[in-house]
Amino acid sequence: MNMEPLEIYKVYSAIESEAAVYKTIISDNMSDLRLASAIGRISVEIYPANALYMVAAILRDVEMPVHISDMAGVTTSYEGGEGFVKITVEREKYMPELTRYLWEKYTPANVVQADRWTILIRTEDPAKEAGSLPSAVIADPSQTLHADMIEFSVRCVPEGFRVRYHMFNDNEFIFIASEDIIEPNQLEHVKKMMRKLKDAKVEIVAKKKEEQ
Amino acid sequence: MGTVYEPYVFNGGVYKHGQIIELLEDVGGYLVNKIITITEVTMDMMIPEEDVPLIEALAKKHLGTLIKSPLTGVEIAVVSPTLASHHLPHSACDIAEYLRHPGAKTTMIGLARGMGRRVSLNDDFERRLINEHDIALYCLGSFRDCLINKKPRLFEGVQVPIVATGGPDDIETEDMDGADMYIGNLGRLSHRMRGTDEMKALDVMNEKVAELVEEMRRDISRDPPAVLPARAMKEIENQIPEVTKSLAPSPLVLKMNGVRVKLPYDLFHERVRNVEFDEGPKLGEIADITKSKMNDYILVQIKPKSEVGFEI
Numbered sequence: 001m002n003m004e005p006l007e008i009y010k011v012y013s014a015i016e017s018e019a020a021v022y023k024t025i026i027s028d029n030m031s032d033l034r035l036a037s038a039i040g041r042i043s044v045e046i047y048p049a050n051a052l053y054m055v056a057a058i059l060r061d062v063e064m065p066v067h068i069s070d071m072a073g074v075t076t077s078y079e080g081g082e083g084f085v086k087i088t089v090e091r092e093k094y095m096p097e098l099t100r101y102l103w104e105k106y107t108p109a110n111v112v113q114a115d116r117w118t119i120l121i122r123t124e125d126p127a128k129e130a131g132s133l134p135s136a137v138i139a140d141p142s143q144t145l146h147a148d149m150i151e152f153s154v155r156c157v158p159e160g161f162r163v164r165y166h167m168f169n170d171n172e173f174i175f176i177a178s179e180d181i182i183e184p185n186q187l188e189h190v191k192k193m194m195r196k197l198k199d200a201k202v203e204i205v206a207k208k209k210e211e212q
Numbered sequence: 213m214g215t216v217y218e219p220y221v222f223n224g225g226v227y228k229h230g231q232i233i234e235l236l237e238d239v240g241g242y243l244v245n246k247i248i249t250i251t252e253v254t255m256d257m258m259i260p261e262e263d264v265p266l267i268e269a270l271a272k273k274h275l276g277t278l279i280k281s282p283l284t285g286v287e288i289a290v291v292s293p294t295l296a297s298h299h300l301p302h303s304a305c306d307i308a309e310y311l312r313h314p315g316a317k318t319t320m321i322g323l324a325r326g327m328g329r330r331v332s333l334n335d336d337f338e339r340r341l342i343n344e345h346d347i348a349l350y351c352l353g354s355f356r357d358c359l360i361n362k363k364p365r366l367f368e369g370v371q372v373p374i375v376a377t378g379g380p381d382d383i384e385t386e387d388m389d390g391a392d393m394y395i396g397n398l399g400r401l402s403h404r405m406r407g408t409d410e411m412k413a414l415d416v417m418n419e420k421v422a423e424l425v426e427e428m429r430r431d432i433s434r435d436p437p438a439v440l441p442a443r444a445m446k447e448i449e450n451q452i453p454e455v456t457k458s459l460a461p462s463p464l465v466l467k468m469n470g471v472r473v474k475l476p477y478d479l480f481h482e483r484v485r486n487v488e489f490d491e492g493p494k495l496g497e498i499a500d501i502t503k504s505k506m507n508d509y510i511l512v513q514i515k516p517k518s519e520v521g522f523e524i
Contacts (some may be wrong), residue, residue: 013355021379022353023398028402048355051329155402159298159353162330179330 003040003060006108007202013046024045024058029155040171046158051179052186053157056193059145059171066141068101069134072119078125084112085121085130087122097139149173172198215441216242217258219266219284219315221505224276229253231466235270236435239263239490242442244284244466256284257313258442271473282422284315285442285466289345293326293366303398304351306405307377311349314422317465319345326452329362341368341505346468347373347424350391353524354379354399373424377417395420428468437469437514438498439524444514447495451487452480460509470499472511477503484510491524498524 011026013019026044030036042057068074068087071094075088087102089095102111102121110122125131146168153166154174161177165187174190176182222232226248233243235256245256259267264278271278290308292299300322308318321342326332334342342348348370352363359378367374367390374389379399397413399486405414445464448471449455455463460474473484481503485496495501495512498520504511517523 015356015380017380018354018356025354025358025400032402046355048357050327155297158355159294159296160331162328181330 003058004202005060006039007043008043008197008200010042011044011046019046026156029152032155033150033152035145035148038145038148041200043155043193043197044156045193048158049160051158053177054163054186054190054193055149055153055156055173055175056190056197057149057173057175058194058197059149059173061171064141065137066097066139067134068098068132068136068138070094071098071138074130074133076130077120079120082122083126083135085123085126085133087119087121087133089117089119092150094139101138146173150175153177215240216444218261219244219281220257220259220264220278220282221281222255222257222270222271222276222278223268223317224253224274226251226253228274229255229276232267232270232274235267239266243265244442245447256281258285258361258440258518275466281315282425283311283418285423285467285468285483286315287317287319287345287370287419287472288345289342289348289466290318291319291326291342291348291350291366293323293325293332293350293363294329295322296379298327298400299351302401302403303405306401306410306414307349307398307417309417313417316421317462323366326366330361330513331357331361332365334366334370335370335507336369338437342370343372344472344505344511346371346428347375347421349375349377349421351398352376352378356380356383359383359464360387364391367391368475375421375424393420393424412446426467432468435516435518436523438493438520438522439495440460441466441468441470442490442497443513444487444495444512445490447487448473448484448512449461452483454480469516470511470513472504472506473474473512475510476505477508477510481510485514489524493522493524 011019011023013022017081034167038059040058040060045054071089071091073088073090075086077084102119106121112120114120151164156176163178163179163182164177166175173193174194176186176190236259237244239260241259243255243257245358247254268363269276286309290304292304304320308320310488311318311425323334349365352359359380360383372486373392375391375393375395377395377398379397383394383396385391395417400418421491441506445466449464455475461472465472481501485494485501487495499512499514502511
């Protein structure tokens with residue numbers, strides 16, 4: 001699903017002013033964890049009297065797996081009578097992951113970091129390795145995103161709601177927290193929230209905002 | 213009715229500030245705290261209500277300012293239901309910091325089992341610790357239902373005046389069972405309180421707490437402590453010089469009816485008991501000197517005049 005960041009962002013509580021206050025708490029935590037651009041649609045419902053907190057969110061497909069070709073150029077070079085695979089780093093963000101990958105594959109002794117932007121790899125067949133390396137996956141930000149979503153939910157949940165349940169299904173995330181045992185009908189309710197989120201028409205929400 | 217003392221803070225130059233101290237002592241006031249920073253001096257003082265204009269005039273003559281600091285000499289327990297990120301550092305720390313502006317000494321207390329609705333409670337140690345303070349200020353959350361129906365359980369066993377703060381601004385004090393005052397617009401937050409509305413809410417809080425303190429001071433003046441706590445504090449400082457070597461941030465904390473001395477109880481309580489006043493009595497005769505629940509400090513609670521039979 002192609003979505004804008006936070007195209008749907010709803011917080012419901014029985015008392016309207018409390019929902020508004022809670023929206024600021026959720027927004028603060030979202031910006032602390034830099035999740036605003038990763039979440040497409042989110043719906044939160046809070047029932048303080050029943051000690052129940054529910055979240056349904058759909059994540060955007062922005063974080064794709066990172067290949068070496070996304071962050072560096074791979075060529076071969078011949079230096080000091082020896083052939084190398086030469087990696088020229090363009091974006092440093094995933095440098096630790098790249099180094100870890102290369103160390104595991106070629107052992108640290110064969111990975112020479114010539115300078116900040118250049119890595120030379122000593123191998124038997126540099127041309128073959130240079131051909132296969134660019135497509136290697138070195139990091140998957142969606143894994144971090146999942147961890148961040150859980151951190152986000154735990155930070156936002158009202159204090160003391162220690163019975164928690166969460167579920168990831170591709171880019172769909174549901175979270176429910178309570179003080180008591182979570183009932184099947186409550187779980188069904190949060191799934192219904194998710195179905196509503198998926199079926200919602202964004203244009204209608206935008207129009208409603210304009211009317212307000 | 214005894215003398216009513218007003219707390220003030222003087223800010224001005226070091227030059228001739230001794231004259232202000234002399235006048236203060238002449239009119240029967242007490243210097244609570246003096247901090248000299250290069251050429252500036254800040255002095256917290258307790259001045260007899262009717263003599264304030266005299267000191268004010270002298271302060272003006274020395275080009276200094278005399279500002280009322282209504283919470284000087286008040287120790288407030290800022291209680292949050294837990295030490296979790298839901299309450300700390302925002303908004304409980306902001307509240308505690310703001311209470312210090314008008315002179316209060318604050319202690320942050322996070323309850324061990326205060327979280328949630330059904331399970332929240334306080335334990336005996338926490339109640340005793342809170343009761344050592346002059347006021348207990350509870351930093352509560354944003355949900356009306358929790359505030360009215362569940363959280364008042366945390367007030368049980370607390371005998372000092374209770375101020376509750378929370379998010380909703382339409383709750384009356386009477387709705388909260390056990391609270392002496394409710395202050396709204398101060399609920400749960402995940403950011404530093406610096407918006408206009410937030411600062412305004414903190415200002416309102418300080419005003420309301422000051423009103424409560426004013427009322428408490430007038431009540432106390434009907435049956436005042438046998439010795440003014442500020443005087444007891446001064447005598448302890450003079451007669452036990454080790455107190456100045458205590459590593460605690462404020463080694464002597466002035467309370468409304470006593471003093472907290474931040475020295476080990478076992479080593480110093482006898483000496484505190486033997487602190488003598490010019491009129492004859494020793495501190496141990498007119499005050500209860502007990503081991504504080506806060507570390508092993510010494511808590512001096514001065515008995516009222518009606519119990520001791522005289523006032524010095």
